[in-house]
Amino acid sequence: xxxxxxxxxxxxxxxxxxxxxxxxxxxxxxxxxxxxxxxxxxxxxxxxxxxxxxxxxxxxxxxxxxxxxxxxxxxxxxxxxxxxxxxxxxxxxxxxxxxxxxxxxxxxxxxxxxxxxxxxxxxxxxxxxxxxxxxxxxxxxxxxxxxxxxxxxxxxxxxxxxxxxxxxxxxxxxxxxxxxxxxxxxxxxxxxxxxxxxxxxxxxxxxxxxxxxxxxxxxxxxxxxxxxxxxxxxxxxxxxxxxxxxxxxxxxxxxxxxxxxxxxxxxxxxxxxxxxxxxxxxxxxxxxxxxxxxxxxxxxxxxxxxxxxxxxxxxxxxxxxxxxxxxxxxxxxxxxxxxxxxxxxxxxxxxxxxxxxxxxxxxxxxxxxxxxxxxxxxxxxxxxxxxxxx
Amino acid sequence: xxxxxxxxxxxxxxxxxxxxxxxxxxxxxxxxxxxxxxxxxxxxxxxxxxxxxxxxxxxxxxxxxxxxxxxxxxxxxxxxxxxxxxxxxxxxxxxxxxxxxxxxxxxxxxxxxxxxxxxxxxxxxxxxxxxxxxxxxxxxxxxxxxxxxxxxxxxxxxxxxxxxxxxxxxxxxxxxxxxxxxxxxxxxxxxxxxxxxxxxxxxxxxxxxxxxxxxxxxxxxxxxxxxxxxxxxxxxxxxxxxxxxxxxxxxxxxxxxxxxxxxxxxxxxxxxxxxxxxxxxxxxxxxxxxxxxxxxxxxxxxxxxxxxxxxxxxxxxxxxxxxxxxxxxx
Numbered sequence: 001x002x003x004x005x006x007x008x009x010x011x012x013x014x015x016x017x018x019x020x021x022x023x024x025x026x027x028x029x030x031x032x033x034x035x036x037x038x039x040x041x042x043x044x045x046x047x048x049x050x051x052x053x054x055x056x057x058x059x060x061x062x063x064x065x066x067x068x069x070x071x072x073x074x075x076x077x078x079x080x081x082x083x084x085x086x087x088x089x090x091x092x093x094x095x096x097x098x099x100x101x102x103x104x105x106x107x108x109x110x111x112x113x114x115x116x117x118x119x120x121x122x123x124x125x126x127x128x129x130x131x132x133x134x135x136x137x138x139x140x141x142x143x144x145x146x147x148x149x150x151x152x153x154x155x156x157x158x159x160x161x162x163x164x165x166x167x168x169x170x171x172x173x174x175x176x177x178x179x180x181x182x183x184x185x186x187x188x189x190x191x192x193x194x195x196x197x198x199x200x201x202x203x204x205x206x207x208x209x210x211x212x213x214x215x216x217x218x219x220x221x222x223x224x225x226x227x228x229x230x231x232x233x234x235x236x237x238x239x240x241x242x243x244x245x246x247x248x249x250x251x252x253x254x255x256x257x258x259x260x261x262x263x264x265x266x267x268x269x270x271x272x273x274x275x276x277x278x279x280x281x282x283x284x285x286x287x288x289x290x291x292x293x294x295x296x297x298x299x300x301x302x303x304x305x306x307x308x309x310x311x312x313x314x315x316x317x318x319x320x321x322x323x324x325x326x327x328x329x330x331x332x333x334x335x336x337x338x339x340x341x342x343x344x345x346x347x348x349x350x351x352x353x354x355x356x357x358x359x360x361x362x363x364x365x366x367x368x369x370x371x372x373x374x375x376x377x378x379x380x381x382x383x384x385x386x387x388x389x390x
Numbered sequence: 391x392x393x394x395x396x397x398x399x400x401x402x403x404x405x406x407x408x409x410x411x412x413x414x415x416x417x418x419x420x421x422x423x424x425x426x427x428x429x430x431x432x433x434x435x436x437x438x439x440x441x442x443x444x445x446x447x448x449x450x451x452x453x454x455x456x457x458x459x460x461x462x463x464x465x466x467x468x469x470x471x472x473x474x475x476x477x478x479x480x481x482x483x484x485x486x487x488x489x490x491x492x493x494x495x496x497x498x499x500x501x502x503x504x505x506x507x508x509x510x511x512x513x514x515x516x517x518x519x520x521x522x523x524x525x526x527x528x529x530x531x532x533x534x535x536x537x538x539x540x541x542x543x544x545x546x547x548x549x550x551x552x553x554x555x556x557x558x559x560x561x562x563x564x565x566x567x568x569x570x571x572x573x574x575x576x577x578x579x580x581x582x583x584x585x586x587x588x589x590x591x592x593x594x595x596x597x598x599x600x601x602x603x604x605x606x607x608x609x610x611x612x613x614x615x616x617x618x619x620x621x622x623x624x625x626x627x628x629x630x631x632x633x634x635x636x637x638x639x640x641x642x643x644x645x646x647x648x649x650x651x652x653x654x655x656x657x658x659x660x661x662x663x664x665x666x667x668x669x670x671x672x673x674x675x676x677x678x679x680x681x682x683x684x685x686x687x688x689x690x691x692x693x694x695x696x697x698x699x700x701x702x703x704x705x706x707x708x709x710x711x712x713x714x715x716x717x718x719x720x
Contacts, residue, residue, distance in 0.1 A: 131412065138417045326415065355397055362398045366405035367412070374418055374597060377604040378446060 007065040011058055018054045021046050026251035049088045051248055053081050055215050060095045062219060071099035085180035089173045091191040091211040098186070107185040114182045117348065120357050122179025123364035124344050128172030130371045132334065136165035139327060144306050151321040155313025157331065162300045163293045164334050167196065170209070175344045190345045196292070196338045199284045201265040204292060212248075216241050235270070239263040249299070254307065258298040265291055406594060413593035419444050420596035424452065424484060425511075425558070427583065430525045431518055432560035432576035434458050434511065443484040447697035452484035457526070460484070460508040463494045472531050473504045473719065476519040477538030480657070480701055481510030490703040495710035500719065504533060513558075515547035516635045521561045521573070523639065534651050534719055535643060541658035541667060548631040550574060559583065565634040633670055640676060653718050654678040655709075657692075677718065684712045 025041045032039055060077070063069050071077075080098045101107055143150055143158025150158060171192040181188045191210050198204035205213045224237040239260065246259015279287075294311070301307040342350070352360075413419060421444040428434035435458035443450050453461035460482055475481055475493050483491045493506035509522050519537065523529075550562035559576035566572070589595040636654070643650045654676055658664050664680065671678045685692050690708040694701060701709070713719055 135416050135418070355393075358394060359397050359401045362401035363405045363408075366402045367409050370405065370409045370597075371412075371418075373601055374413070377600050378418070 003065055007061055010061040014054045014057050014061075018050055020044075021050055023247075023251045052087065052090055052092055055092050055212075055219075055248075056081055056095070059215060059219055063095065069095060071095065071103060073099075073103070076102045083181070083186070085177040085186075086188055089170070089177070090209070091174055091177065091189050092215050093188060093211065094214075097189060101186050109185070111185050114185050116354070116357060116361075118179045118182030119365075120179070120361045121182065121344060121348055122176050123361045123368065124347065125172040125175025125177075125179060126368040126372075127364040128168040128175065130368050130375065133165045133169035133172055134371070134375060135330070136161040136168070136334075140165050140300065143310065144300055145302065147309070150309055150313035152313060152316055152318050153321045153323050155310050155316075157324070157327050158310055159293050159297050159314060160331050161327075163196075163296050164331070164338075166296060166300075167192075167338065168334075171344070178344075178348075192343065193345060194338065194343045196289060197285070198288050198292075199281060200288055201262065201269050201291065204288060205262075205266070212245070216245055220244055231274075235267045238266050238270070242266065254298050254301055254304075258295055261295045261298065265295075409597075410592050410594040413597060419449075420593050420600070423587070423590040424454070426587065427559065427579045429576070430561065431511075431514075431521055433513070433558050434526075435460075445485065445695070445697050447695050448485050450485055450487055453488055460491060460493065460510060461488055462497070462506070462508075463489050464497050464502055464505075466505050467502070468531075470502070471504050471533035472528075473506045473534045473536065474523070474527055474529075474532055475506065475508045475510060475536050475538070476516075476522065477510045478514050478540060478543070479510070479512030480540060481508060481538045482512050483510065483700065483706060484512075485695065485698070485700055486703050486706050490706050492706050492709050495707045496713060496719075499710045499714045504719075505531075510538075513547075513560075515544045516632065516639065517548050517550070517563050518561055520563070520635050520639050520642070523642065529643070529646050529648055529650060532648060532650050534653060535639075536653050536655060536713070536718070537639070539654055539656045539658075541656055541663050542660060545625060545628045545632055545663065548635060549628050550631070558586075563631070563635060563638075565631050568630060568634050568637065571634060571638065629666065636670070636676070637674060640674060652676060655681055655713070655718075657681045679712070679716055679718060681709065681712065684716050688712055688715050 021044050025043065028039050028041055031037065060069065060080075076099050077095075079102050080093070080095055083093070083098070086093060139157055140162035143154060144162070147154065147158075174188075174191040178188045178190070189211055193207040193210065195204055195208035198207055221237055221241040224240060225233055226237060227234040240263075242259045242263030243256065244259070245262070246255045246257070249255045249259070294314070297307055297310050297314075301310065419442070422441055424435055424439065424441060424443075425433040426436050435454040437454060437458045438456045439458075440451060440453040443452050455461045473493075473496070481492060488494065491508060493508035497504075497506045507527075509519070509526060511518065511522065514522070516537065516539065523535070550564050559579065561576050562574040564572045564574055586595075640652050643652050654671060656664070656667060656678060658667070658680065659682070668678075681692060684690075685708065688711070690712055692701060692705045692708060694705070
């Protein structure tokens with residue numbers, strides 16, 4: 001059979017499955033509202049991690065078509081798609097970096113160095129999730145989902161809380177995935193590199209969910225033509241890529257708007273660069289961070305009403321409102337953490353004394369397990385990772 | 391090896407310390423106990439004290455005055471008579487905004503006609519409330535005593551069982567029969583009680599207590615529900631104690647000769663218990679209302695917090711209105 005037909009069949013099958021499970025209700029809702037009909041929603045349960053393994057499978061199919069794959073062992077392929085540490089929320093792994101590791105006999109040997117390092121990184125991730133992200137989650141939820149209106153201070157606390165929650169939640173998960181994989185001598189690619197230190201929006205996408213950026217670049221942006229043709233087409237390709245990125249994150253107009261906003265920001269950044277004007281670093285960081293923070297409002301809000309509530313609060317410069325200093329202190333502390341401290345990848349590559357690693361791992365693991373118990377006994381429910389939804 | 395174990399132990403101790411600090415300065419704060427040891431009652435509110443009652447659905451500042459009463463928003467006026475409120479945590483209501491708690495809502499509703507004094511104490515039954523009346527309340531200036539009864543709870547709590555130890559000492563009354571009784575004063579504070587009080591300054595203490603309760607609820611649930619069934623079967627002794635203490639309260643209020651009116655407000659969802667209660671109070675000529683019935687009649691809601699069973703702010707305001715509209719206080 002023609003290779004191209006096989007490729008098209010494989011890619012379309014993957015996309016159709018993803019579309020069916022993830023986007024059918026979104027389409028029905030829009031159809032109902034445009035044509036005033038009442039087609040019932042399917043309310044399908046989303047297969048675990050479908051957004052992630054769909055991308056990984058498409059990458060493998062495309063690269064097979066291009067003769068860029070070398071490993072064809074079915075067991076290794078199945079392991080590559082379903083490798084449990086990263087299955088649910090990434091990093092999105094590429095066959096070229098994973099399958100050789102599964103194949104290597106060296107990786108079948110117990111490696112205590114990797115086990116120690118794995119536990120260390122895993123404990124950092126767990127700490128980020130249950131201590132930091134879940135604390136900010138309370139304030140984000142209060143502002144987005146519970147409050148009827150927000151004043152200037154509350155709106156900024158809400159948006160910044162979500163900005164921190166998302167980073168610590170998602171990067172926490174990634175650290176746990178990297179740590180768990182290391183126990184099996186498997187090195188997963190890094191997914192975050194201090195994204196909130198970014199000086200421009202392109203820089204941000206080189207630091208945030210790096211494996212998704214790489215995938216979109218390799219399998220969407222470049223096949224669309226990348227920057228090989230006119231500026232207009234380049235900008236067009238950027239917008240389409242970010243639109244797909246937005247839709248991938250969730251079936252909703254708010255995700256689409258979030259994707260388009262980032263696409264527009266990248267286009268503006270490219271235009272700015274073409275003028276050759278340099279901006280002071282602090283101003284560049286300030287603009288970038290605030291754009292990201294505002295765009296997350298679209299990403300988080302459940303409806304347009306919530307977006308309006310948070311944004312109108314943020315830009316209602318009535319500073320005569322009560323300030324909850326305790327939340328401000330938290331936000332200031334974590335600004336320092338994200339801007340000035342080493343990230344987990346940097347910590348992983350440092351050579352610390354073993355005793356310090358033992359102390360830190362035990363400390364982080366103990367405090368995280370205490371907090372996990374605390375969350376459990378308070379709410380009788382499990383706190384999920386945000387990216388499980390995507 | 392020994393060094394590594396020592397490092398791990400030190401690390402865990404350090405984690406416990408930091409976790410306590412984290413709990414205190416995070417939205418996960420548990421709060422601090424609002425009560426202290428009292429020789430006559432067992433426990434009583436800390437005097438001139440304020441802190442926060444914290445749960446999933448509220449974080450509210452509570453205030454106790456210099457006598458340990460739930461604070462009033464209105465100044466005490468010596469030219470006006472007092473109305474005494476007795477009850478458990480539903481009346482103490484540290485989770486309700488102070489201005490909305492029944493006594494303050496009543497003062498507003500009745501245009502401060504009386505001084506409304508809230509002697510509510512959590513984990514108290516009519517037994518402890520009877521002693522509070524004797525030991526804490528100045529009855530000389532009192533016009534009304536309003537006692538709030540949560541029937542199902544209070545029936546359970548009135549019973550004194552010898553040898554049944556509780557962490558916090560409590561005054562009890564042992565009834566030989568309906569009219570003969572003996573007051574059993576709270577035991578002295580043991581070193582464990584003192585240690586408990588000291589530890590209760592720490593968040594970790596409440597965290598561990600909650601963890602233990604959670605474990606008990608989820609792991610020992612079967613035993614719990616079985617013991618509940620046994621409790622339901624035999625309430626005769628409970629009724630004897632319950633009726634005994636209500637009778638003694640009435641008798642005591644009469645004996646002081648200050649012309650005090652004793653009124654009971656009952657909250658109950660059990661028809662059988664309500665019937666027994668009604669017959670008893672009618673026989674004893676004690677004025678009473680059933681709060682749920684009155685609320686229904688006057689078209690008022692008695693809503694609870696979403697995260698616990700206590701009345702919320704609106705319920706407290708509505709109860710004040712019910713008391714006023716039903717003419718319980720004139």
